[in-house]
Amino acid sequence: MTVKKNPLLIHRREHAEALLEKYDNFLFDCDGVIWLDEKIIEGVKDTLEFLKKNGKKFAFVTNNSSKSRQEYLAKFSSLGIQGVTKDHIFPTCYAAVQALESDLQVPKKSKIWVLGDSGIEDELEEAGYIPVGGTDARLNQAFRADHEFLTVDPEVQAVVVGSTKEFNYMRIASTLQYLLWKNKTIPFIGCNIDRSYPGPNGLILPAGGSVVNYMQYTADRDFINVGKPSKVFLEAILAKNGFDRSRTLMVGDTLYTDIKFGNDGQLGEGCGSLLVLTGGTTPEYLHQFLQNPNHYDEGESMIPSYVIRSLGDFVDIIQS
Numbered sequence: 001m002t003v004k005k006n007p008l009l010i011h012r013r014e015h016a017e018a019l020l021e022k023y024d025n026f027l028f029d030c031d032g033v034i035w036l037d038e039k040i041i042e043g044v045k046d047t048l049e050f051l052k053k054n055g056k057k058f059a060f061v062t063n064n065s066s067k068s069r070q071e072y073l074a075k076f077s078s079l080g081i082q083g084v085t086k087d088h089i090f091p092t093c094y095a096a097v098q099a100l101e102s103d104l105q106v107p108k109k110s111k112i113w114v115l116g117d118s119g120i121e122d123e124l125e126e127a128g129y130i131p132v133g134g135t136d137a138r139l140n141q142a143f144r145a146d147h148e149f150l151t152v153d154p155e156v157q158a159v160v161v162g163s164t165k166e167f168n169y170m171r172i173a174s175t176l177q178y179l180l181w182k183n184k185t186i187p188f189i190g191c192n193i194d195r196s197y198p199g200p201n202g203l204i205l206p207a208g209g210s211v212v213n214y215m216q217y218t219a220d221r222d223f224i225n226v227g228k229p230s231k232v233f234l235e236a237i238l239a240k241n242g243f244d245r246s247r248t249l250m251v252g253d254t255l256y257t258d259i260k261f262g263n264d265g266q267l268g269e270g271c272g273s274l275l276v277l278t279g280g281t282t283p284e285y286l287h288q289f290l291q292n293p294n295h296y297d298e299g300e301s302m303i304p305s306y307v308i309r310s311l312g313d314f315v316d317i318i319q320s
């Protein structure tokens with residue numbers, strides 16, 4: 001795989017025009033690119049409208065499993081982003097269901113144990129699975145060793161873990177029973193590997209990868225990561241949309257998920273990757289990383305092809 005060692009900073013009109021010329025399809029990360037919590041990032045709506053007017057196609061790819069595609073649809077609409085349909089949205093709760101259906105071939109109507117928010121439960125139900133655990137209020141209780149959820153339900157076929165703000169000892173302990181069960185053989189799907197994410201008011205908050213890795217550690221077993229930078233996830237999105245990878249640009253704020261996702265999609269010329277600085281990667285961190293990429297676990301596979309301060313700047317740059 002070859003990636004550019006020095007990302008091009010998009011700040012002049014000719015840079016933006018070159019991107020427009022080179023790419024037909026855009027994969028947008030959401031947290032830190034499109035919005036921060038419930039607030040759209042300034043200028044993003046105009047950039048998306050500009051790209052659409054220019055015939056560009058797009059998909060939204062988020063590692064955030066807390067909302068279903070249907071709920072994301074409502075969020076796009078409430079933020080005034082027009083023209084988005086369910087087919088444009090790829091959260092990892094949906095990727096988890098696809099993995100159960102296609103890769104693991106878990107039969108429909110099976111029970112699936114969930115540690116995560118309602119997005120996972122809703123997508124499972126829509127696909128014909130039966131979620132258990134998850135947001136069940138009985139799991140909000142203080143830990144009791146005789147709690148009904150500490151006895152495994154023999155009908156459960158797999159475990160899906162994602163982000164949740166309801167991460168308590170009852171949920172950890174009950175999920176652990178399934179991960180240890182049958183000599184640790186039932187599938188363990190993790191929705192993402194993100195350590196943290198950019199929340200409201202400049203806060204950096206714990207993300208789903210922290211929950212998944214907690215469970216991996218306590219169960220002492222690996223998980224199947226269905227989120228970015230999973231190549232399976234990328235291939236499914238490219239195929240579903242009919243996107244030519246050499247004309248596709250991944251836009252994200254995180255090096256080890258989004259940028260690696262775009263870069264790993266490279267075959268021949270490959271997907272491009274554009275880093276924005278409105279989320280989890282600060283200019284200082286990027287500078288430090290580019291000094292010595294090989295010092296980092298994923299090394300050169302995390303070097304973006306391009307950098308822009310904000311996706312919202314694109315329309316101003318091209319019209320300047």
Ligand SMILES: O=C(O)[C@H](O)[C@H](O)COP(=O)(O)O
Pocket residue numbers: 029030031032061062063064065163192194196197206207208209
């Ligand atoms: O677990 C989470 O909450 C997500 O990892 C985090 O929000 C990242 O989402 P993304 O940037 O992929 O939209």
Ligand SMILES: [Mg+2]
Pocket residue numbers: 029030031032033252253254279
């Ligand atoms: Mg992000």
